[in-house]
Amino acid sequence: MERQKWVRLDNASNIFLAASTNSDTKVFRLSAEMAHAVDPGCLQKALDKVYDRYLLYHSVLRRGVFWYYLEMSELRPIVEEENVTPCTALYHFDRKELLFRVLYRKKRIHLEVFHVLSDGTGALWFFEDVLKEYIFLRYPEEFSEMPQSEQDRMEQQLEDSFSRYFRQQGPQSFTEAARSAYRSVVKTSKRAGRVAIHFGKKTSRYVRPSLKPMRKKKRVYRIKGEKTPDQRPRVVELSLPLQQVLPLARQQNVSLMIYLTALFFEAIRKTSPDFRPNDTIVVSVPVNLRQFYTSSSARNFFSTTYLEYTYGQTEDTIEAICENLNSQLKNSLSKEKLGQRLNKLIASEYNPFGRVVLRPIKDVILKGINRLNNRHLTVAISNLGKVSFPERMRDHIQQLFFLSSVARPQFCMISYQDCLTVTFTSPFVDTAIQQAFVRLLSAQGVTVTAAVNQVTDREIEEGRR
Amino acid sequence: MNHCPYCQADIEGNWQQCPLCKGSLEKRTDKKASDPVVTPKY
Numbered sequence A: 001m002e003r004q005k006w007v008r009l010d011n012a013s014n015i016f017l018a019a020s021t022n023s024d025t026k027v028f029r030l031s032a033e034m035a036h037a038v039d040p041g042c043l044q045k046a047l048d049k050v051y052d053r054y055l056l057y058h059s060v061l062r063r064g065v066f067w068y069y070l071e072m073s074e075l076r077p078i079v080e081e082e083n084v085t086p087c088t089a090l091y092h093f094d095r096k097e098l099l100f101r102v103l104y105r106k107k108r109i110h111l112e113v114f115h116v117l118s119d120g121t122g123a124l125w126f127f128e129d130v131l132k133e134y135i136f137l138r139y140p141e142e143f144s145e146m147p148q149s150e151q152d153r154m155e156q157q158l159e160d161s162f163s164r165y166f167r168q169q170g171p172q173s174f175t176e177a178a179r180s181a182y183r184s185v186v187k188t189s190k191r192a193g194r195v196a197i198h199f200g201k202k203t204s205r206y207v208r209p210s211l212k213p214m215r216k217k218k219r220v221y222r223i224k225g226e227k228t229p230d231q232r233p234r235v236v237e238l239s240l241p242l243q244q245v246l247p248l249a250r251q252q253n254v255s256l257m258i259y260l261t262a263l264f265f266e267a268i269r270k271t272s273p274d275f276r277p278n279d280t281i282v283v284s285v286p287v288n289l290r291q292f293y294t295s296s297s298a299r300n301f302f303s304t305t306y307l308e309y310t311y312g313q314t315e316d317t318i319e320a321i322c323e324n325l326n327s328q329l330k331n332s333l334s335k336e337k338l339g340q341r342l343n344k345l346i347a348s349e350y351n352p353f354g355r356v357v358l359r360p361i362k363d364v365i366l367k368g369i370n371r372l373n374n375r376h377l378t379v380a381i382s383n384l385g386k387v388s389f390p391e392r393m394r395d396h397i398q399q400l401f402f403l404s405s406v407a408r409p410q411f412c413m414i415s416y417q418d419c420l421t422v423t424f425t426s427p428f429v430d431t432a433i434q435q436a437f438v439r440l441l442s443a444q445g446v447t448v449t450a451a452v453n454q455v456t457d458r459e460i461e462e463g464r465r
Numbered sequence B: 001m002n003h004c005p006y007c008q009a010d011i012e013g014n015w016q017q018c019p020l021c022k023g024s025l026e027k028r029t030d031k032k033a034s035d036p037v038v039t040p041k042y
């Protein structure tokens, strides 16, 4: 009997599909700056090899009467020189196409992924593997001449990183690889008898409950502005030395992510003329659930938490904002809160609503839910943390980058060796917030290097000169 | 790479003025080894 080659799209991923628009394509990008110009032939070979291991990446998205589904395709990915704006749409309902692309330009390699397929962490595994294969193929002499002891050490380091996700469980079939991570966690938990999970909760649970009581009392500030002419995101990429920024966060007794979020809030308050003294800023923060629950799934496996700060309640110093955000984050990561959120996500997977309602109706409902959730959100951030590679490979990669398509201003952060990259993306032309953020950092003695893309006709024209 | 004295930041890429504050840039001759353009200009 032929093995099943399709999986119904999970509800958590359905929301990305419903929420994707021309400007917010729900595509995110991981990039690496290599030490030398990229060799497209080697990159293609590396991609071919890794692609064969990741069956999830063979998926195309199809529409049925009741649901969307991921179907295994025979398509092969082709690396392309970057000639479109970042995070261009990857899914078109009338085309059968892969849900990711690999691009290169000069010294950079980019992986762009449609969020329906995977989250940042899942995509990072794939990207790390492509980079490692690429380095092996591009510099074979370096690895063949290695002394045996070093070869063993490297083997161990590789084993510790990418292979572990697969070798732990043996090779996966397409349906195993493409199955919702939330369903996989139920399977694992049932077997281990660890988590009590309740299914079949009401669909209204899709709506973010934490914002309901807030609506009456607080005014959530929303950033407005002139959109970029062709809907490309405004990208402001900041390279910061970790050794200079980390101590600043430590001074406040908070993580780097919380510290930079506090600066982001301050930058918004300082630069928004219509910001009122008692306005609230709300940020959405995805939390990688793999840190808390065992899962080797490369599918979406995160929960979004919302942090907020209302101005004018106390002295609005960076210290106060940091402390406030930090305690909210801590609270939301408590075992109990995490468990509640995971249960809700799992319940939504098992909700019969997803199976019996016609897909077009479901699309409309999900779009409405997404709009409701967004009404009370100012900005977003995403943090992929620190990435490392085996010793011998380190010098071949100079810097890593992470950015996302956006509906509202956002930053994504990732660090590698001593470099922290914070990439702002925004649907708006204006860069006042990003500029204020830079000033807050440089005033503390941080060496900031900024790269900004051209978005208006005038900028593009001037850039050509 | 250029430097913006107001933002106190180095600015990569082909900009006539600082893309963050629109101020004048100080031209610097030292070039960073990296690819100076975050996204291509199309």
Ligand SMILES: [Zn+2]
Residues within 6 Å of the ligand: B004, B005, B006, B007, B008, B018, B019, B020, B021, B022, B023
């Ligand atoms: Zn400037």
